Amino acid sequence: MRILVIEDEKDLADAIARGLSRQAYAADIAYDGLQAMELVEINSYDLLILDLNLPGLDGLEVCRRTREKDPRIGILMLTARAGQDDRVMGLNLGADDYLVKPFHFPELIARVRSIFRRTGEARKVILRVDDLVLDPNSITVYIGDQRIPLTAKEFAILEYLMVNAGKVVSQEELLEHVWNEDANLFTLTIKVHINNLRNKLKEAGKVDCIRTVKGKGYVIGA
Amino acid sequence: MKTPPFMRTIRFRLTLWYVSFLMIVVIALLIGLNIRVGSITAIPMPSNSASQVQSVPQDNSFKNEVGKFSIMGAMIALVVGSVGIYLLSGSILKPIDRVTSLAKRSSYSNLKGRLHYSGPNDEVKRLADTFDDMLGRLKEAADFQKQFIQDASHELRTPIATALTNIEVLEMKSEASIEDYQELTRILKLSLGRMNNISNSLQLLSEDSDSTARLEKVNISEIMTDVVKEVELEARRQGVLINWTPPDTDAIVLGDDFRLRQVIFNLVDNALKYNRSEGVVNITVQFESQSVLIQVADTGIGIAPADLPHIFDRFFRVDKSRSRQHGGSGLGLAIVKKVIEDLGGTVSVESILGQGSTFSVWLPLYPQI
Secondary structure: OEEEEEOOOHHHHHHHHHHHHHOOOEEEEEOOHHHHHHHHHHOOOOEEEEEOOOOOOOHHHHHHHHHHHOOOOEEEEEEOOOOOHHHHHHHHOOOOEEEEOOOOHHHHHHHHHHHHHHHOOOOOOOEEEOOEEEEOOOOEEEEOOEEEOOOHHHHHHHHHHHHOOOOOEOHHHHHHHHOOOOOOOOHHHHHHHHHHHHHHHHHOOOOOOEEEEOOOEEEEOO | OOOOHHHHOHHHHHHHHHHHHHHHHHHHHHHHHHHHHHHHHOOOOOOOHHHHHHHHHHHHHHHHHHHHHHHHHHHHHHHHHHHHHHHHHHHHHHHHHHHHHHHHHOEOOEOOOOOOOOOOOOHHHHHHHHHHHHHHHHHHHHHHHHHHHHHHHHHHHHHHHHHHHHHHHHHHOOOOOHHHHHHHHHHHHHHHHHHHHHHHHHHHHHOOOHHHOOOEEEEHHHHHHHHHHHHHHHHHHHOOEEEEOOOOOOOEEEEOHHHHHHHHHHHHHHHHHOOOOOOEEEEEEEEEOOEEEEEEEEOOOOOOOOOHHHOOOOOOOOOHHHHHHOOOOOOHHHHHHHHHHHOOOEEEEEEEOOOEEEEEEEEEEOOOO
16 A cells, blocks of 8 residues: 655654554655645555645645545545644545544554545455455464464555455556555566565465466456 | 612612602602691681681691692602602613623633623713723634634644654664664654744743843844854855944843844844845844844845735744744744834834845834943
8 A cells, every 4th residue: 555645844754654664555755735746646646644734735735636636545634733624624625534733653554544444445454365364453464373474565565465356456556556656676576576475375375376467467366 | 687689789779769769859749738738728718707617628628639639649759750760770770781791601712792782872881882892802812812822732733743753653663773763862852942942932922021021231233243153154054145244333222132132043044044045144233313223134035915914923934834844933033023022122024025035123222321
Protein backbone atom coordinates (compact mmCIF):
# COMPACT_ATOMS: atom_id res chain seq x y z
CA MET A 1 0.00 0.00 0.00
CA ARG A 2 1.37 3.37 -0.96
CA ILE A 3 0.79 6.47 1.10
CA LEU A 4 1.55 10.15 0.49
CA VAL A 5 2.24 12.19 3.61
CA ILE A 6 1.41 15.88 3.02
CA GLU A 7 2.66 17.99 5.92
CA ASP A 8 4.68 21.20 5.93
CA GLU A 9 6.26 20.55 9.33
CA LYS A 10 9.33 18.71 8.04
CA ASP A 11 10.29 16.85 11.22
CA LEU A 12 6.71 15.66 11.65
CA ALA A 13 6.29 14.57 8.03
CA ASP A 14 9.58 12.66 8.09
CA ALA A 15 8.64 10.88 11.32
CA ILE A 16 5.22 9.85 9.97
CA ALA A 17 6.79 8.50 6.77
CA ARG A 18 9.42 6.63 8.78
CA GLY A 19 6.76 5.12 11.01
CA LEU A 20 4.63 4.09 8.03
CA SER A 21 7.52 2.36 6.32
CA ARG A 22 8.11 0.42 9.53
CA GLN A 23 4.55 -0.82 9.11
CA ALA A 24 5.52 -2.07 5.62
CA TYR A 25 3.81 0.81 3.81
CA ALA A 26 5.51 2.69 1.00
CA ALA A 27 5.45 6.35 1.93
CA ASP A 28 6.28 9.53 0.03
CA ILE A 29 6.35 13.04 1.44
CA ALA A 30 5.11 16.35 0.08
CA TYR A 31 5.91 19.49 2.10
CA ASP A 32 3.36 21.72 0.38
CA GLY A 33 0.07 21.50 -1.47
CA LEU A 34 1.41 22.04 -4.97
CA GLN A 35 4.08 19.37 -4.60
CA ALA A 36 1.35 17.06 -3.28
CA MET A 37 -0.81 17.60 -6.37
CA GLU A 38 2.18 16.91 -8.63
CA LEU A 39 2.89 13.63 -6.85
CA VAL A 40 -0.79 12.63 -6.92
CA GLU A 41 -0.78 13.23 -10.69
CA ILE A 42 2.32 11.11 -11.28
CA ASN A 43 1.90 8.24 -8.82
CA SER A 44 -0.88 5.89 -7.79
CA TYR A 45 -1.49 6.40 -4.10
CA ASP A 46 -3.82 4.31 -2.00
CA LEU A 47 -4.02 6.92 0.75
CA LEU A 48 -3.17 10.55 1.50
CA ILE A 49 -2.33 11.72 5.00
CA LEU A 50 -3.17 15.36 4.59
CA ASP A 51 -2.43 18.31 6.87
CA LEU A 52 -4.99 21.05 6.37
CA ASN A 53 -2.71 24.01 7.06
CA LEU A 54 -0.48 23.96 4.00
CA PRO A 55 1.50 26.51 2.05
CA GLY A 56 1.08 26.74 -1.68
CA LEU A 57 -2.26 25.01 -1.90
CA ASP A 58 -4.65 24.67 1.04
CA GLY A 59 -5.23 21.16 2.39
CA LEU A 60 -8.98 21.39 1.73
CA GLU A 61 -8.25 22.25 -1.89
CA VAL A 62 -5.84 19.30 -2.21
CA CYS A 63 -8.63 17.12 -0.79
CA ARG A 64 -11.19 18.44 -3.29
CA ARG A 65 -8.90 18.10 -6.33
CA THR A 66 -7.76 14.62 -5.33
CA ARG A 67 -11.36 13.50 -4.99
CA GLU A 68 -12.13 14.87 -8.46
CA LYS A 69 -9.21 12.97 -9.91
CA ASP A 70 -9.68 9.65 -8.15
CA PRO A 71 -12.58 8.82 -5.87
CA ARG A 72 -10.88 5.64 -4.61
CA ILE A 73 -7.90 7.25 -2.87
CA GLY A 74 -8.35 7.22 0.89
CA ILE A 75 -7.84 10.57 2.62
CA LEU A 76 -6.94 10.99 6.28
CA MET A 77 -6.93 14.61 7.40
CA LEU A 78 -4.63 16.00 10.07
CA THR A 79 -5.66 19.21 11.76
CA ALA A 80 -4.26 21.29 14.58
CA ARG A 81 -7.53 23.15 15.11
CA ALA A 82 -9.65 21.82 17.91
CA GLY A 83 -12.72 23.47 16.38
CA GLN A 84 -15.02 21.39 14.26
CA ASP A 85 -15.41 23.69 11.22
CA ASP A 86 -12.32 22.40 9.42
CA ARG A 87 -13.18 18.78 10.14
CA VAL A 88 -16.75 19.11 8.91
CA MET A 89 -15.57 20.92 5.79
CA GLY A 90 -12.86 18.34 5.14
CA LEU A 91 -15.20 15.39 5.56
CA ASN A 92 -17.73 17.10 3.31
CA LEU A 93 -15.06 17.62 0.67
CA GLY A 94 -14.38 13.89 0.61
CA ALA A 95 -11.94 13.06 3.38
CA ASP A 96 -12.53 9.62 4.92
CA ASP A 97 -11.38 10.40 8.44
CA TYR A 98 -9.50 12.92 10.52
CA LEU A 99 -7.05 13.13 13.39
CA VAL A 100 -6.44 16.14 15.63
CA LYS A 101 -2.82 17.02 16.40
CA PRO A 102 -1.14 15.95 18.55
CA PHE A 103 -2.13 12.35 17.94
CA HIS A 104 -0.80 8.99 19.01
CA PHE A 105 1.03 7.27 16.22
CA PRO A 106 -0.60 3.86 16.85
CA GLU A 107 -3.96 5.59 16.41
CA LEU A 108 -2.83 7.04 13.09
CA ILE A 109 -1.83 3.57 11.92
CA ALA A 110 -5.15 2.14 13.14
CA ARG A 111 -7.09 4.78 11.20
CA VAL A 112 -4.99 4.17 8.10
CA ARG A 113 -5.87 0.46 8.29
CA SER A 114 -9.50 1.23 8.89
CA ILE A 115 -9.60 3.43 5.77
CA PHE A 116 -7.94 0.66 3.76
CA ARG A 117 -10.62 -1.77 4.93
CA ARG A 118 -13.27 0.63 3.69
CA THR A 119 -11.70 1.74 0.42
CA GLY A 120 -9.85 -1.40 -0.65
CA GLU A 121 -11.25 -4.55 -2.13
CA ALA A 122 -10.94 -6.48 1.10
CA ARG A 123 -13.11 -5.42 4.03
CA LYS A 124 -11.73 -7.94 6.43
CA VAL A 125 -9.24 -7.09 9.16
CA ILE A 126 -7.30 -10.29 8.55
CA LEU A 127 -6.71 -11.37 4.96
CA ARG A 128 -7.05 -15.06 4.06
CA VAL A 129 -6.41 -17.09 0.93
CA ASP A 130 -6.99 -20.78 1.74
CA ASP A 131 -4.80 -21.43 4.78
CA LEU A 132 -2.56 -18.44 4.09
CA VAL A 133 -3.34 -15.78 6.69
CA LEU A 134 -2.04 -12.19 6.70
CA ASP A 135 -2.57 -9.91 9.68
CA PRO A 136 -1.83 -6.26 8.83
CA ASN A 137 -2.10 -5.23 12.49
CA SER A 138 0.81 -7.31 13.69
CA ILE A 139 2.50 -7.49 10.25
CA THR A 140 2.59 -11.28 10.44
CA VAL A 141 1.86 -14.06 7.96
CA TYR A 142 0.83 -17.59 8.89
CA ILE A 143 0.25 -20.82 7.05
CA GLY A 144 -1.85 -22.82 9.43
CA ASP A 145 -0.04 -22.41 12.75
CA GLN A 146 3.31 -21.79 11.20
CA ARG A 147 4.57 -18.23 11.12
CA ILE A 148 6.40 -17.19 7.94
CA PRO A 149 9.23 -14.70 8.56
CA LEU A 150 9.02 -12.08 5.81
CA THR A 151 10.88 -8.85 5.12
CA ALA A 152 8.86 -5.60 5.04
CA LYS A 153 8.92 -5.52 1.23
CA GLU A 154 7.87 -9.17 0.90
CA PHE A 155 5.06 -8.52 3.34
CA ALA A 156 3.92 -5.47 1.37
CA ILE A 157 3.92 -7.41 -1.91
CA LEU A 158 1.95 -10.28 -0.39
CA GLU A 159 -0.50 -7.87 1.24
CA TYR A 160 -1.14 -6.08 -2.04
CA LEU A 161 -1.65 -9.39 -3.87
CA MET A 162 -4.00 -10.67 -1.16
CA VAL A 163 -6.03 -7.45 -1.06
CA ASN A 164 -6.48 -7.95 -4.79
CA ALA A 165 -6.88 -11.72 -4.51
CA GLY A 166 -8.15 -13.32 -7.71
CA LYS A 167 -7.08 -10.36 -9.82
CA VAL A 168 -3.94 -10.22 -11.91
CA VAL A 169 -1.57 -7.57 -10.57
CA SER A 170 0.99 -6.26 -13.05
CA GLN A 171 4.59 -5.57 -12.17
CA GLU A 172 4.02 -1.87 -12.82
CA GLU A 173 1.11 -1.86 -10.40
CA LEU A 174 3.23 -3.53 -7.75
CA LEU A 175 5.94 -0.96 -8.33
CA GLU A 176 3.40 1.82 -7.96
CA HIS A 177 1.82 0.57 -4.76
CA VAL A 178 4.61 -1.12 -2.88
CA TRP A 179 7.62 1.09 -3.52
CA ASN A 180 7.98 4.81 -2.85
CA GLU A 181 9.53 7.63 -4.90
CA ASP A 182 13.03 7.03 -3.60
CA ALA A 183 13.10 3.51 -5.01
CA ASN A 184 15.17 3.33 -8.16
CA LEU A 185 14.58 -0.15 -9.40
CA PHE A 186 13.92 -2.35 -12.32
CA THR A 187 11.21 -4.87 -12.73
CA LEU A 188 13.94 -7.40 -12.12
CA THR A 189 13.94 -6.34 -8.46
CA ILE A 190 10.30 -7.31 -8.23
CA LYS A 191 11.11 -10.70 -9.69
CA VAL A 192 13.79 -11.17 -7.02
CA HIS A 193 11.38 -10.25 -4.24
CA ILE A 194 8.61 -12.45 -5.67
CA ASN A 195 11.08 -15.33 -5.91
CA ASN A 196 12.18 -14.92 -2.30
CA LEU A 197 8.55 -14.77 -1.25
CA ARG A 198 7.68 -17.90 -3.18
CA ASN A 199 10.65 -19.75 -1.68
CA LYS A 200 9.61 -18.83 1.86
CA LEU A 201 6.04 -19.95 1.20
CA LYS A 202 7.32 -23.12 -0.41
CA GLU A 203 9.45 -23.93 2.65
CA ALA A 204 6.26 -23.79 4.67
CA GLY A 205 4.66 -26.22 2.26
CA LYS A 206 2.73 -23.80 0.09
CA VAL A 207 3.74 -24.43 -3.50
CA ASP A 208 2.56 -22.32 -6.43
CA CYS A 209 0.64 -19.98 -4.24
CA ILE A 210 1.62 -16.95 -6.30
CA ARG A 211 1.07 -17.74 -9.95
CA THR A 212 2.65 -15.90 -12.88
CA VAL A 213 0.32 -14.90 -15.70
CA LYS A 214 2.52 -14.58 -18.75
CA GLY A 215 2.84 -11.01 -20.00
CA LYS A 216 0.39 -9.75 -17.43
CA GLY A 217 1.61 -10.15 -13.91
CA TYR A 218 0.96 -12.10 -10.74
CA VAL A 219 -2.17 -13.49 -9.11
CA ILE A 220 -2.94 -15.11 -5.81
CA GLY A 221 -5.98 -17.25 -5.00
CA ALA A 222 -9.03 -18.13 -7.13
CA MET B 1 -40.42 36.85 60.10
CA LYS B 2 -39.36 37.08 56.48
CA THR B 3 -41.16 39.53 54.23
CA PRO B 4 -42.80 37.86 51.23
CA PRO B 5 -41.08 38.52 47.86
CA PHE B 6 -43.81 40.80 46.47
CA MET B 7 -43.32 43.14 49.42
CA ARG B 8 -39.63 43.46 48.60
CA THR B 9 -40.31 45.31 45.34
CA ILE B 10 -40.18 48.94 44.34
CA ARG B 11 -43.61 48.41 42.85
CA PHE B 12 -45.07 47.45 46.23
CA ARG B 13 -43.36 50.31 48.04
CA LEU B 14 -44.41 52.81 45.40
CA THR B 15 -48.02 51.64 45.59
CA LEU B 16 -47.94 51.74 49.39
CA TRP B 17 -46.51 55.26 49.42
CA TYR B 18 -48.94 56.50 46.84
CA VAL B 19 -51.97 54.96 48.57
CA SER B 20 -50.89 56.39 51.92
CA PHE B 21 -50.43 59.80 50.33
CA LEU B 22 -53.81 59.49 48.59
CA MET B 23 -55.46 58.52 51.90
CA ILE B 24 -54.04 61.52 53.73
CA VAL B 25 -55.23 63.84 50.95
CA VAL B 26 -58.68 62.20 50.87
CA ILE B 27 -59.05 62.30 54.66
CA ALA B 28 -58.01 65.96 54.67
CA LEU B 29 -60.53 66.69 51.91
CA LEU B 30 -63.29 64.82 53.80
CA ILE B 31 -62.59 66.68 57.01
CA GLY B 32 -62.54 69.96 55.11
CA LEU B 33 -65.79 69.12 53.34
CA ASN B 34 -67.49 68.11 56.59
CA ILE B 35 -66.51 71.31 58.32
CA ARG B 36 -67.69 73.31 55.31
CA VAL B 37 -71.04 71.50 55.06
CA GLY B 38 -71.50 71.86 58.85
CA SER B 39 -70.93 75.60 58.70
CA ILE B 40 -73.36 76.04 55.74
CA THR B 41 -76.23 74.21 57.52
CA ALA B 42 -75.58 76.08 60.77
CA ILE B 43 -76.30 79.47 59.14
CA PRO B 44 -79.80 80.69 60.12
CA MET B 45 -82.26 81.59 57.35
CA PRO B 46 -83.82 84.92 58.36
CA SER B 47 -86.37 85.30 55.47
CA ASN B 48 -89.00 82.70 56.54
CA SER B 49 -89.47 81.42 60.12
CA ALA B 50 -91.77 78.54 59.10
CA SER B 51 -89.39 77.17 56.58
CA GLN B 52 -86.57 77.60 59.09
CA VAL B 53 -88.37 75.29 61.48
CA GLN B 54 -88.91 72.69 58.75
CA SER B 55 -85.42 72.89 57.30
CA VAL B 56 -83.69 71.35 60.30
CA PRO B 57 -84.41 67.69 59.43
CA GLN B 58 -83.81 68.46 55.70
CA ASP B 59 -80.39 69.88 56.55
CA ASN B 60 -79.45 66.80 58.49
CA SER B 61 -80.31 64.43 55.59
CA PHE B 62 -78.40 66.69 53.16
CA LYS B 63 -75.42 66.50 55.48
CA ASN B 64 -75.70 62.69 55.56
CA GLU B 65 -75.98 62.54 51.76
CA VAL B 66 -72.90 64.69 51.32
CA GLY B 67 -71.05 62.55 53.85
CA LYS B 68 -72.09 59.31 52.11
CA PHE B 69 -71.13 60.54 48.63
CA SER B 70 -67.82 61.98 49.72
CA ILE B 71 -66.84 58.72 51.49
CA MET B 72 -67.85 56.71 48.41
CA GLY B 73 -65.94 59.11 46.17
CA ALA B 74 -62.95 58.83 48.42
CA MET B 75 -63.12 55.02 48.34
CA ILE B 76 -63.37 54.97 44.53
CA ALA B 77 -60.50 57.44 44.24
CA LEU B 78 -58.40 55.28 46.57
CA VAL B 79 -59.15 52.03 44.75
CA VAL B 80 -58.73 53.50 41.25
CA GLY B 81 -55.63 55.37 42.35
CA SER B 82 -53.94 52.38 43.93
CA VAL B 83 -54.78 50.03 41.07
CA GLY B 84 -53.61 52.70 38.64
CA ILE B 85 -50.30 53.26 40.40
CA TYR B 86 -49.81 49.51 40.73
CA LEU B 87 -50.25 48.98 36.99
CA LEU B 88 -48.27 52.06 36.00
CA SER B 89 -45.31 51.30 38.23
CA GLY B 90 -45.40 47.73 36.95
CA SER B 91 -45.10 48.84 33.34
CA ILE B 92 -42.37 51.37 34.17
CA LEU B 93 -40.32 48.87 36.17
CA LYS B 94 -40.84 45.89 33.86
CA PRO B 95 -37.70 46.59 31.78
CA ILE B 96 -35.70 46.52 35.00
CA ASP B 97 -36.94 42.99 35.65
CA ARG B 98 -35.85 42.14 32.10
CA VAL B 99 -32.41 43.56 32.85
CA THR B 100 -32.25 41.36 35.94
CA SER B 101 -33.27 38.19 34.16
CA LEU B 102 -30.92 38.88 31.22
CA ALA B 103 -28.06 39.58 33.60
CA LYS B 104 -28.84 36.29 35.34
CA ARG B 105 -28.78 34.38 32.04
CA SER B 106 -25.62 36.01 30.72
CA SER B 107 -22.30 34.31 31.34
CA TYR B 108 -18.85 34.07 29.77
CA SER B 109 -20.10 31.43 27.38
CA ASN B 110 -23.46 33.07 26.75
CA LEU B 111 -23.31 36.76 25.95
CA LYS B 112 -25.66 36.72 22.98
CA GLY B 113 -28.82 38.06 24.73
CA ARG B 114 -29.86 41.72 24.29
CA LEU B 115 -32.78 43.75 25.71
CA HIS B 116 -33.62 45.71 22.51
CA TYR B 117 -35.82 48.00 24.66
CA SER B 118 -38.12 50.17 22.56
CA GLY B 119 -39.75 52.67 24.89
CA PRO B 120 -39.65 56.44 25.23
CA ASN B 121 -36.14 57.84 25.58
CA ASP B 122 -36.14 58.07 29.37
CA GLU B 123 -33.98 56.84 32.23
CA VAL B 124 -35.10 53.24 31.76
CA LYS B 125 -34.38 53.28 28.04
CA ARG B 126 -30.94 54.73 28.71
CA LEU B 127 -30.29 51.99 31.27
CA ALA B 128 -31.41 49.29 28.85
CA ASP B 129 -29.32 50.68 25.99
CA THR B 130 -26.25 51.01 28.18
CA PHE B 131 -26.76 47.47 29.35
CA ASP B 132 -26.94 46.21 25.75
CA ASP B 133 -23.79 48.18 24.92
CA MET B 134 -21.97 46.68 27.87
CA LEU B 135 -22.97 43.16 26.84
CA GLY B 136 -21.70 43.90 23.34
CA ARG B 137 -18.32 45.02 24.63
CA LEU B 138 -18.08 42.03 26.95
CA LYS B 139 -18.88 39.69 24.08
CA GLU B 140 -16.18 41.26 21.94
CA ALA B 141 -13.64 40.83 24.72
CA ALA B 142 -14.71 37.25 25.38
CA ASP B 143 -14.60 36.38 21.67
CA PHE B 144 -11.16 37.91 21.38
CA GLN B 145 -9.96 35.94 24.36
CA LYS B 146 -11.47 32.68 23.09
CA GLN B 147 -9.86 33.20 19.68
CA PHE B 148 -6.56 34.00 21.39
CA ILE B 149 -6.67 30.81 23.45
CA GLN B 150 -7.65 28.77 20.42
CA ASP B 151 -4.83 30.24 18.34
CA ALA B 152 -2.36 29.73 21.16
CA SER B 153 -3.33 26.09 21.63
CA HIS B 154 -3.24 25.58 17.86
CA GLU B 155 0.23 27.05 17.79
CA LEU B 156 1.39 24.73 20.56
CA ARG B 157 -0.13 21.62 19.01
CA THR B 158 2.27 21.47 16.09
CA PRO B 159 5.54 21.22 18.05
CA ILE B 160 3.85 18.80 20.48
CA ALA B 161 2.72 16.60 17.58
CA THR B 162 6.21 16.69 16.08
CA ALA B 163 7.85 15.67 19.35
CA LEU B 164 5.28 13.01 20.21
CA THR B 165 5.26 11.38 16.77
CA ASN B 166 9.05 11.23 16.65
CA ILE B 167 9.17 9.57 20.07
CA GLU B 168 6.46 7.04 19.21
CA VAL B 169 7.95 6.17 15.84
CA LEU B 170 11.34 5.58 17.44
CA GLU B 171 9.67 3.40 20.07
CA MET B 172 8.34 1.20 17.27
CA LYS B 173 11.86 0.45 16.11
CA SER B 174 13.14 -2.65 17.85
CA GLU B 175 16.83 -1.75 17.68
CA ALA B 176 17.29 1.98 17.72
CA SER B 177 20.81 3.24 17.18
CA ILE B 178 22.61 6.04 18.98
CA GLU B 179 22.19 8.16 15.82
CA ASP B 180 18.41 7.65 16.02
CA TYR B 181 18.43 8.97 19.55
CA GLN B 182 20.68 11.89 18.60
CA GLU B 183 18.23 12.83 15.86
CA LEU B 184 15.36 12.53 18.33
CA THR B 185 17.16 14.80 20.80
CA ARG B 186 17.70 17.38 18.06
CA ILE B 187 13.99 17.36 17.17
CA LEU B 188 12.89 17.44 20.82
CA LYS B 189 15.18 20.39 21.49
CA LEU B 190 13.75 22.27 18.50
CA SER B 191 10.16 21.50 19.48
CA LEU B 192 10.70 22.50 23.10
CA GLY B 193 12.48 25.67 21.99
CA ARG B 194 9.49 26.59 19.90
CA MET B 195 7.03 25.87 22.71
CA ASN B 196 9.17 27.97 25.06
CA ASN B 197 9.22 30.79 22.52
CA ILE B 198 5.45 30.69 22.15
CA SER B 199 4.77 30.58 25.87
CA ASN B 200 7.15 33.52 26.50
CA SER B 201 5.45 35.55 23.81
CA LEU B 202 1.99 34.68 25.11
CA GLN B 203 2.97 35.75 28.59
CA LEU B 204 4.26 39.11 27.36
CA LEU B 205 1.13 39.72 25.30
CA SER B 206 -1.22 38.82 28.13
CA GLU B 207 0.46 41.11 30.64
CA ASP B 208 -0.82 44.65 30.88
CA SER B 209 2.16 46.73 31.85
CA ASP B 210 5.20 44.50 31.77
CA SER B 211 7.04 46.38 29.05
CA THR B 212 6.99 49.54 31.14
CA ALA B 213 7.77 47.82 34.43
CA ARG B 214 11.52 48.29 34.28
CA LEU B 215 12.13 51.67 32.71
CA GLU B 216 15.69 52.72 32.15
CA LYS B 217 17.64 54.92 29.75
CA VAL B 218 18.33 52.84 26.65
CA ASN B 219 20.47 53.73 23.65
CA ILE B 220 18.64 52.54 20.52
CA SER B 221 21.74 52.87 18.30
CA GLU B 222 23.68 50.63 20.63
CA ILE B 223 20.96 47.95 20.62
CA MET B 224 20.76 48.17 16.84
CA THR B 225 24.53 47.62 16.51
CA ASP B 226 24.30 44.58 18.83
CA VAL B 227 21.35 43.08 16.94
CA VAL B 228 23.03 43.60 13.57
CA LYS B 229 26.12 41.79 14.91
CA GLU B 230 23.91 38.98 16.16
CA VAL B 231 22.29 38.34 12.78
CA GLU B 232 25.38 39.04 10.65
CA LEU B 233 26.26 35.38 10.21
CA GLU B 234 22.75 34.43 9.16
CA ALA B 235 22.65 37.42 6.77
CA ARG B 236 25.90 36.33 5.15
CA ARG B 237 24.58 32.79 4.84
CA GLN B 238 21.54 34.11 2.99
CA GLY B 239 23.63 36.53 0.95
CA VAL B 240 21.75 39.52 2.33
CA LEU B 241 23.55 42.83 2.89
CA ILE B 242 22.70 44.84 6.01
CA ASN B 243 23.30 48.60 5.77
CA TRP B 244 23.60 50.15 9.19
CA THR B 245 25.53 53.28 10.17
CA PRO B 246 24.90 54.49 13.72
CA PRO B 247 24.00 58.20 13.93
CA ASP B 248 26.48 60.68 15.53
CA THR B 249 24.18 61.42 18.45
CA ASP B 250 22.97 58.74 20.86
CA ALA B 251 19.28 57.89 20.53
CA ILE B 252 18.28 57.65 24.19
CA VAL B 253 14.76 56.54 25.04
CA LEU B 254 13.11 55.42 28.26
CA GLY B 255 12.22 51.75 28.09
CA ASP B 256 12.91 48.16 29.09
CA ASP B 257 16.27 47.17 27.59
CA PHE B 258 15.36 43.49 27.20
CA ARG B 259 12.01 44.19 25.52
CA LEU B 260 13.44 46.82 23.18
CA ARG B 261 16.15 44.38 22.12
CA GLN B 262 13.41 41.86 21.39
CA VAL B 263 11.49 44.43 19.32
CA ILE B 264 14.50 45.46 17.26
CA PHE B 265 15.58 41.85 16.83
CA ASN B 266 12.10 40.90 15.58
CA LEU B 267 12.12 43.71 13.02
CA VAL B 268 15.64 42.98 11.72
CA ASP B 269 15.05 39.22 11.80
CA ASN B 270 11.85 39.57 9.76
CA ALA B 271 13.66 41.80 7.26
CA LEU B 272 16.16 38.95 6.81
CA LYS B 273 13.67 36.09 6.77
CA TYR B 274 11.41 37.61 4.16
CA ASN B 275 14.21 38.92 1.98
CA ARG B 276 15.41 37.51 -1.29
CA SER B 277 18.96 36.25 -1.65
CA GLU B 278 21.32 39.07 -2.69
CA GLY B 279 18.76 41.34 -1.02
CA VAL B 280 19.45 44.38 1.15
CA VAL B 281 18.26 45.48 4.60
CA ASN B 282 18.52 49.24 5.18
CA ILE B 283 18.40 50.36 8.80
CA THR B 284 18.28 54.02 9.80
CA VAL B 285 17.86 55.87 13.08
CA GLN B 286 16.83 59.54 12.67
CA PHE B 287 15.75 62.30 15.01
CA GLU B 288 12.50 64.16 14.57
CA SER B 289 12.06 66.93 17.19
CA GLN B 290 11.02 65.08 20.35
CA SER B 291 11.16 61.57 18.96
CA VAL B 292 13.40 59.06 17.29
CA LEU B 293 12.42 57.31 14.06
CA ILE B 294 13.77 53.80 13.53
CA GLN B 295 13.30 52.38 10.05
CA VAL B 296 14.00 48.86 8.89
CA ALA B 297 13.53 48.37 5.14
CA ASP B 298 13.94 45.13 3.22
CA THR B 299 13.95 44.20 -0.46
CA GLY B 300 11.95 41.03 0.08
CA ILE B 301 8.62 39.57 -0.87
CA GLY B 302 6.53 42.43 0.50
CA ILE B 303 3.06 42.23 1.99
CA ALA B 304 -0.19 42.15 0.05
CA PRO B 305 -2.45 45.21 0.61
CA ALA B 306 -5.18 42.93 1.98
CA ASP B 307 -2.79 41.56 4.62
CA LEU B 308 -1.33 44.93 5.68
CA PRO B 309 -4.05 45.87 8.21
CA HIS B 310 -3.58 42.52 9.99
CA ILE B 311 0.20 42.40 10.02
CA PHE B 312 0.40 43.39 13.71
CA ASP B 313 -2.42 41.04 14.77
CA ARG B 314 -1.59 38.17 17.07
CA PHE B 315 -1.01 34.88 15.24
CA PHE B 316 -1.41 36.51 11.85
CA ARG B 317 0.84 35.01 9.21
CA VAL B 318 1.05 36.03 5.60
CA ASP B 319 2.37 32.66 4.49
CA LYS B 320 1.50 30.05 7.03
CA SER B 321 4.38 27.68 6.62
CA ARG B 322 7.10 30.08 5.61
CA SER B 323 7.41 31.61 9.02
CA ARG B 324 6.84 28.28 10.71
CA GLN B 325 9.86 26.87 8.93
CA HIS B 326 11.81 29.70 10.53
CA GLY B 327 10.43 28.87 13.97
CA GLY B 328 8.14 31.90 13.99
CA SER B 329 4.92 31.82 15.92
CA GLY B 330 3.03 34.69 14.33
CA LEU B 331 3.52 36.76 17.46
CA GLY B 332 6.70 38.73 16.65
CA LEU B 333 5.04 41.84 15.22
CA ALA B 334 2.24 41.76 17.82
CA ILE B 335 4.99 41.99 20.44
CA VAL B 336 6.64 44.86 18.57
CA LYS B 337 3.36 46.79 18.55
CA LYS B 338 2.59 46.13 22.21
CA VAL B 339 6.02 47.08 23.53
CA ILE B 340 6.29 50.22 21.39
CA GLU B 341 2.78 51.43 22.20
CA ASP B 342 3.29 50.78 25.91
CA LEU B 343 6.26 53.15 25.71
CA GLY B 344 4.11 55.84 24.10
CA GLY B 345 5.46 55.21 20.60
CA THR B 346 3.88 54.14 17.33
CA VAL B 347 4.75 51.58 14.70
CA SER B 348 3.67 51.45 11.07
CA VAL B 349 4.47 49.61 7.87
CA GLU B 350 4.59 50.44 4.18
CA SER B 351 4.95 47.69 1.65
CA ILE B 352 4.92 46.95 -2.05
CA LEU B 353 4.25 43.33 -2.95
CA GLY B 354 7.33 41.80 -4.52
CA GLN B 355 9.53 44.81 -3.76
CA GLY B 356 9.84 44.93 -0.01
CA SER B 357 8.52 46.37 3.23
CA THR B 358 9.56 49.26 5.47
CA PHE B 359 8.73 49.19 9.16
CA SER B 360 8.84 52.55 10.96
CA VAL B 361 8.95 52.93 14.74
CA TRP B 362 8.61 56.29 16.50
CA LEU B 363 9.66 56.46 20.14
CA PRO B 364 9.69 59.54 22.39
CA LEU B 365 13.28 60.69 23.02
CA TYR B 366 14.50 60.94 26.60
CA PRO B 367 14.81 64.71 27.22
CA GLN B 368 18.50 65.75 27.16
CA ILE B 369 19.46 68.19 29.89
